[in-house]
Amino acid sequence: MSPRTKALFAALLLLLPIVAVGFDWSLGATLLALFALVAAAWVTTLTSLTARQSSPGYVLETISMSHFAEKVRWCLDVLGADYRESTWIGTLGAFYLGRTVPKLSFRTGAVQSTIGNSAEILRYLWGAHGSDPAAAFLAPSEERAALEKRIDRAGVSLQIWVYHHILDDRDVALRAWGADDERVPAWQRSMIKLLFPIQRFLIRKSFKINETNYQRACHYIDELLADIDTRVSDGRASILGDAEPNYTDYAFAAIMGLWLQPQHYGGEFGVRSHIDEAARPRDMQNDIARWREDYPKAVGFVETLYAHRLTREAQQA
Numbered sequence: 001m002s003p004r005t006k007a008l009f010a011a012l013l014l015l016l017p018i019v020a021v022g023f024d025w026s027l028g029a030t031l032l033a034l035f036a037l038v039a040a041a042w043v044t045t046l047t048s049l050t051a052r053q054s055s056p057g058y059v060l061e062t063i064s065m066s067h068f069a070e071k072v073r074w075c076l077d078v079l080g081a082d083y084r085e086s087t088w089i090g091t092l093g094a095f096y097l098g099r100t101v102p103k104l105s106f107r108t109g110a111v112q113s114t115i116g117n118s119a120e121i122l123r124y125l126w127g128a129h130g131s132d133p134a135a136a137f138l139a140p141s142e143e144r145a146a147l148e149k150r151i152d153r154a155g156v157s158l159q160i161w162v163y164h165h166i167l168d169d170r171d172v173a174l175r176a177w178g179a180d181d182e183r184v185p186a187w188q189r190s191m192i193k194l195l196f197p198i199q200r201f202l203i204r205k206s207f208k209i210n211e212t213n214y215q216r217a218c219h220y221i222d223e224l225l226a227d228i229d230t231r232v233s234d235g236r237a238s239i240l241g242d243a244e245p246n247y248t249d250y251a252f253a254a255i256m257g258l259w260l261q262p263q264h265y266g267g268e269f270g271v272r273s274h275i276d277e278a279a280r281p282r283d284m285q286n287d288i289a290r291w292r293e294d295y296p297k298a299v300g301f302v303e304t305l306y307a308h309r310l311t312r313e314a315q316q317a
């Protein structure tokens with residue numbers, strides 16, 4: 001059963017007592033509705049268990065704008081993997097289903113498997129496709145794993161940075177969460193507008209959005225940018241000095257793409273919820289301008305990688 005269908009059954013189950021009271025249902029009618037719901041969930045589970053699937057058929061669960069999802073999406077594109085995206089509205093899944101994105105679902109034997117966390121997803125892809133020469137860029141090493149950890153930590157710092165700047169502006173925050181993104185189901189887009197004050201409160205609490213944490217986040221981002229800026233200043237193709245880019249290079253570009261917003265961000269699937277330049281708060285624009293000025297080599301490295309960002313279609317052409 002897909003995560004969306006599971007969420008739908010859970011929501012219906014929660015709503016059932018409210019509907020029963022609201023419409024003054026008898027105990028018999030309520031039990032009947034409950035039985036019908038459980039039976040429908042069971043049939044759906046059985047159907048998905050017996051469904052035939054010819055390819056791994058990866059499903060990448062994302063939210064409208066996620067730099068961690070972009071990291072995995074880019075690697076799937078370079079790999080030429082067969083996948084589709086399931087796009088959720090931002091924050092709802094995290095706070096009501098307890099899951100983060102990216103999440104990758106696929107068929108393993110008779111069952112559906114799911115992995116969360118971008119680093120673990122990439123390790124799975126390496127395990128599953130490692131014998132294919134096209135997957136060589138996914139090969140992990142101690143050095144690559146250490147760099148990936150630093151990049152991922154900068155990804156979290158960027159979440160603090162972005163929320164520090166946009167949470168006070170309802171329209172900008174809603175747009176970043178995908179309220180205008182047509183790939184997101186309409187009911188989720190309506191929910192986020194309704195729940196906005198709660199979501200903002202939860203984000204503020206969970207990311208500890210305050211001046212000190214913002215400064216700490218900027219410091220960490222600066223440190224990584226400075227290091228990469230030095231490393232790539234000799235014009236190398238890969239941060240760690242390899243002849244070809246590997247997954248750490250795509251990860252760095254994807255994570256920094258959150259604020260650089262290069263044209264091909266999101267690849268074939270695009271990223272519709274840009275925080276438009278004009279809508280960006282002044283302080284956010286200042287940070288971006290400073291990073292561009294202080295780290296031109298790192299910025300150039302990301303932009304060059306994005307200029308060659310292969311979509312699945314271009315890969316197969």
Ligand SMILES: N[C@@H](CCC(=O)N[C@@H](CS)C(=O)NCC(=O)O)C(=O)O
Pocket residue numbers: 063065066067068069089090091092093094095099100101102116117118119152
């Ligand atoms: N360490 C995780 C971080 C994932 C993460 O923080 N994802 C954010 C989006 S960038 C998320 O799931 N937010 C929850 C939501 O908006 O529903 C990874 O590498 O995948």
